[in-house]
């Protein structure tokens with residue numbers, strides 16, 4: 001089949017899908033697409049474990065319908081994400097899509113979700129514009145501007161006058177760079193330089209050397225989950241902290257999935273983020289214990305995206321009384337609010353993006369392990385915070 005013919009037949013298949021008697025189905029399939037192999041496999045592993053834990057704790061029946069999740073590996077390739085999304089809608093007849101481990105993977109699915117009128121729950125990716133790319137998107141992860149603005153405010157309030165930023169050179173990094181510069185300079189600080197490292201196979205050393213040479217009060221960094229350990233190893237080797245440069249960033253770089261293996265040099269690093277495994281609440285204590293038992297690892301911020309993503313799908317199905325019509329399901333998701341292991345969260349009724357607390361944390365050693373210990377809370381930060 002030629003590419004054009006293939007595209008047309010996929011289009012026809014999607015077009016006819018709207019007429020399918022979705023309400024008649026007794027099994028509700030949720031198609032979860034994640035990087036399960038490749039450099040971002042830790043994201044897939046964490047999100048899947050979170051989603052499965054929600055189901056283990058809440059049963060697999062909602063409003064009389066049996067919930068079934070199908071997990072597929074896109075290996076981190078956007079072409080695969082798009083192909084799998086189309087396949088799962090057309091062949092598996094999924095009622096909801098979910099997952100999306102990186103921004104380009106999520107962006108590839110927007111047009112597919114829109115055409116098929118299938119809700120898509122972003123459990124991992126964090127660029128602000130993703131939710132605008134389809135009216136069928138809702139987000140249970142975080143946005144980088146949401147997680148960055150509180151860090152810029154904290155830096156400005158805590159004697160930091162000059163900063164160099166170093167971010168991954170794609171959507172989430174660029175959102176963070178912009179949010180940091182705008183907020184920090186608006187509060188009287190100065191960003192001396194905005195450095196960007198490539199997303200694939202990043203070699204951080206030359207950027208770190210450049211940052212060191214500029215002698216800022218602090219270096220603000222953002223890399224996607226999975227790259228924190230190699231970044232921090234190079235930060236330690238370059239002895240930035242010894243040179244008097246404070247290490248700050250979003251919690252992506254002190255990811256709970258890797259933090260405990262990063263070494264004591266991390267102690268004192270300050271980050272802002274939407275989730276820490278050390279979050280002090282009864283819901284989170286229960287979550288961490290159950291997650292560790294079920295998945296044999298410490299949950300990170302990606303895991304709660306999966307856990308709460310399933311929560312959102314369950315709550316929406318309860319509200320529609322089991323009706324799987326995509327438009328009704330998205331409608332039901334708007335304004336939904338509940339208490340997550342991360343703290344209170346809600347889905348903004350207008351943007352379908354997540355509103356949640358952002359916490360300022362410091363890496364500390366507690367009972368022989370490294371944790372992101374929260375010490376300040378910025379409540380109810382919107383996903384599209386400017």
Ligand code: PHB
Pocket residue numbers: 101102103104124125126127172223224225252
């Ligand atoms: C993203 O690609 O949107 C992304 C991935 C991992 C992160 C943050 C953002 O930790």
